[in-house]
Amino acid sequence: MVTQIISTMETQVSNGPAANCLSNGPVMGSSSTDDSKTNLIVNYLPQSMTQEEFKSLFGSIGDIESCKLVRDKITGQSLGYGFVNYVDPNDADKAINTLNGLKLQTKTIKVSYARPSSASIRDANLYVSGLPKAMSQKEMEQLFSQYGRIITSRILVDQVTAGISRGVGFIRFDKRNEAEEAIKGLNGQKPLGSAEPITVKFANNPSQKTGQALLTQLYQTAARRYTGPLHHQTQRFRLDNLLNASYGVKRFSPITIDSMSSLAGVSLTGPSGAGWCIFVYNLSPEADESVLWQLFGPFGAVTNVKVIRDFTTNKCKGFGFVTMTNYDEAAMAIASLNGYRLGDRVLQVSFKTSKQHKA
């Protein structure tokens, strides 16, 4: 858990023209000339960046033959990448040297030569989940390399726990058919010595988040910023106000911390450096992350909340998870919120049980 702040490392594994994402290639009017030394792909652009800002940034390096920020055809949202074709190959080189790795908002942009446009290299990007936490990027590549030439790979890591793998990553193959073969060969397979099968599927486009997800992300950032070391009494008071204001109900469970921690036969999801995971049951189908922040935030440091939704309906499946940093604050939240009436529902709140090592 605790995967809000994400840092990643990506290495270039190809020789020659650098990797890219998708292949719109040189944009308009480039005819049959060789663009390999002038045409660049720019990845990991901030969602909010406009075509004008994009052009302005890269135009500051030198004359641009053409440039295009790639957008979703339907929504018009930026897909987080674009192409710049310079007039002078020296400017392309200069753009890579000066703008690659530039930090813009929460993103670190990547500037590299675009591969020649062709249908065969499209949709060759895979999303992999369920990777063993101990698996390195190199090991992941070894696993996939039997299916083709890997252009880029990445394993996502959790920054707040000092770079522990989140067990998910990306593999971009040179060719789509290589990616297809990798799915056939590896999806549902257990990597050597691992008990869990991995999931391998085609990746979504980058930076494609729902407006809801973006709002949630913003809210989580803000909430964490203001989660200060308030005294418990004050927090109680704050919670009362919050809940009264928000839901018009009030009730604290009489369950004590001691009775909570003496539950027999269940192993708790431990601190594990990432905090204490709390299971929240009986949320309404309309519940969203903000409810969990409001409920748990007043008790102390909350690092992560998650409402589990049905994939197709996007409605809450009735439960969610909250991660809190400190045991006593988590215990206090559980003691106070278990049995809490939220609208016409009575919440059940407990430490998340671990299916893995239950006795």
Place this chain on the structure above:
DNA sequence: TCGAATT
């Protein structure tokens, strides 16, 4: 009634 992860 105890998850899923999207650069």
